[in-house]
Amino acid sequence: MxxxxxxxxxxxxxxxxxxxxxxxxxxxxxxxxxxxxxxxQVLIGLMLAGYANLMPKRGRGVGSLLAQARVQTALRIGGWSLTMAGLAYAGLWAFAPLEIADTAGLFAVAAATLLTLGYAVWAFTACRRDRGTSTSR
Known part of the structure; x- marks a missing residue:
C-alpha cells in the first residue's frame, strides 16, 4: 500500500x-x-493509459473460482479498453485539431468506460445467476 x-x-x-x-x-x-x-491533455491521456495498464494486476482472489475468473476478465477488458482510450486521447490531443481532439477524446474515454462497466455488470450478474442455479439443483 x-x-x-x-x-x-x-x-x-x-x-x-x-x-x-x-x-x-x-x-x-x-x-x-x-x-x-x-x-x-497529452499527459492526462498517457497517465490514464498507464493506470489502466495496471488494472489487471490489482485483482484480488475473493469468492468462487468462477467469480475470480470473471473479475480477472473484467479487469483485463477494462485495462485493455481504457489503455487504448488513454493512448487515443493522447494521440488526438497531440495531432488533431482542438475541436476534434476535445470531442473525439471525450468519446474515446466514455466508450471505454461504458464497455468496462457494461462487461463488469454482465459478468457479475451472470455469476450471480450461475450461483443461484447451481445451489437450487
Missing amino acids: TNGLISGIALAILMLGSALALRYAENAGAIGADDARRAI
Whole structure:
C-alpha cells in the first residue's frame, strides 16, 4: 500500500510540476495557450493509459473460482479498453485539431468506460445467476 501511495504522490507532483512549467512557458511567450493545453491533455491521456495498464494486476482472489475468473476478465477488458482510450486521447490531443481532439477524446474515454462497466455488470450478474442455479439443483 505504501508503494502505491508513494508512486501516486510522485505522479501528482509530476502533473502539478508539468502544469506549472507549461504555465511558466506560456507566460514567458515560449509556447502558446493552445500548446500548453495540448501538452497537459497529452499527459492526462498517457497517465490514464498507464493506470489502466495496471488494472489487471490489482485483482484480488475473493469468492468462487468462477467469480475470480470473471473479475480477472473484467479487469483485463477494462485495462485493455481504457489503455487504448488513454493512448487515443493522447494521440488526438497531440495531432488533431482542438475541436476534434476535445470531442473525439471525450468519446474515446466514455466508450471505454461504458464497455468496462457494461462487461463488469454482465459478468457479475451472470455469476450471480450461475450461483443461484447451481445451489437450487
